[in-house]
Amino acid sequence: MTRAILSDLHGNLEALEAVLADLERAGVDEVACLGDFVGYGASPNECIERLRPRLAVALLGNHDEAAFDPMALEYFNDEAARAVRWTTGALTRENLDWLRALPFETVWHGARLVHASPSDPPAWNYVLTLADAWTEMQSCRERLCFVGHSHVPAVVEIGTTHPSRVAGESVQLVPGRRYLTVVPSVGQPRDGDSRAGYLLWDDEGDTLEPVRVPYDIARAQERIRAAGLPAHLAERLAWGQ
Numbered sequence: 001m002t003r004a005i006l007s008d009l010h011g012n013l014e015a016l017e018a019v020l021a022d023l024e025r026a027g028v029d030e031v032a033c034l035g036d037f038v039g040y041g042a043s044p045n046e047c048i049e050r051l052r053p054r055l056a057v058a059l060l061g062n063h064d065e066a067a068f069d070p071m072a073l074e075y076f077n078d079e080a081a082r083a084v085r086w087t088t089g090a091l092t093r094e095n096l097d098w099l100r101a102l103p104f105e106t107v108w109h110g111a112r113l114v115h116a117s118p119s120d121p122p123a124w125n126y127v128l129t130l131a132d133a134w135t136e137m138q139s140c141r142e143r144l145c146f147v148g149h150s151h152v153p154a155v156v157e158i159g160t161t162h163p164s165r166v167a168g169e170s171v172q173l174v175p176g177r178r179y180l181t182v183v184p185s186v187g188q189p190r191d192g193d194s195r196a197g198y199l200l201w202d203d204e205g206d207t208l209e210p211v212r213v214p215y216d217i218a219r220a221q222e223r224i225r226a227a228g229l230p231a232h233l234a235e236r237l238a239w240g241q
C-alpha cells in the first residue's frame with residue numbers, strides 16, 4: 001500500500017493544493033499528517049478543511065497547540081508569536097476544537113508518528129543531528145519513526161553501532177535496520193529548496209521517497225502580505241528557509 005505522510009503545512013494553501021494533486025499522481029491510498037496545520041501562513045482554516053477529509057490520522061504540532069493555548073507562546077519568537085495570535089483570531093471555533101482534540105503521537109501501521117520527537121512529544125524537541133536521531137530511537141520500539149518539526153528532511157538509518165544519513169530519491173529500507181525520518185515540510189521548507197514537500201511510504205516495496213513539488217509561491221506570499229502578517233514570512237517561502 002502507498003501511504004503519504006505530510007507535516008508542517010503552516011497555513012499554506014497553495015503548497016497543500018500542489019501536494020494534494022501530487023498524491024493523486026502517486027496513487028496514494030492513505031494519508032497521515034504530523035501536525036503544524038497552522039501558523040506562519042494566511043490560510044489556516046482552508047488548510048484544515050481541505051486536508052481533513054483525506055486524513056487517516058492527524059497529530060498535534062506546536063503551532064497548533066499555541067493557537068488554542070496562549071501559555072505555549074512563551075517559547076515562540078516575536079514573528080512566530082504574531083503569526084500564532086493572528087491564526088487564533090482567524091480560526092473558526094470548529095477548527096480550533098478540532099486542533100485541540102489532536103493527539104501528540106500514535107502508532108500507524110506499525111510506525112511511530114509524532115510531530116517533534118518520540119522521547120518526549122509535548123517538549124517539542126528538534127531532531128537535527130545524527131546523534132539526536134540515535135538518542136530518540138532509543139525511546140522508540142517501532143522499526144520506523146516519522147517526525148516533522150525541523151522542516152529539514154532526512155532519512156537516518158539506525159545501524160547496530162552508529163546512525164547514518166541515507167540519501168537518494170527513493171530509499172530502499174534494509175530488513176533488520178530501523179529508521180528515523182524527518183518528513184519534508186509542505187508549507188514552509190527550510191532546506192534551501194522552496195518546493196512543497198511530503199513523504200511517500202510504500203510498505204510492499206519497503207521504500208521511502210521524499211517528494212518535492214513546485215507550487216504557486218507568489219500567491220501564498222500575496223495572501224500573507226494581505227493578511228498583515230510579518231513580511232519576512234512571505235519572503236522566506238521564496239528562499240526555502
Ligand code: ZN
Pocket residue numbers: 008010036061063149150151
Ligand atoms: Zn512546523
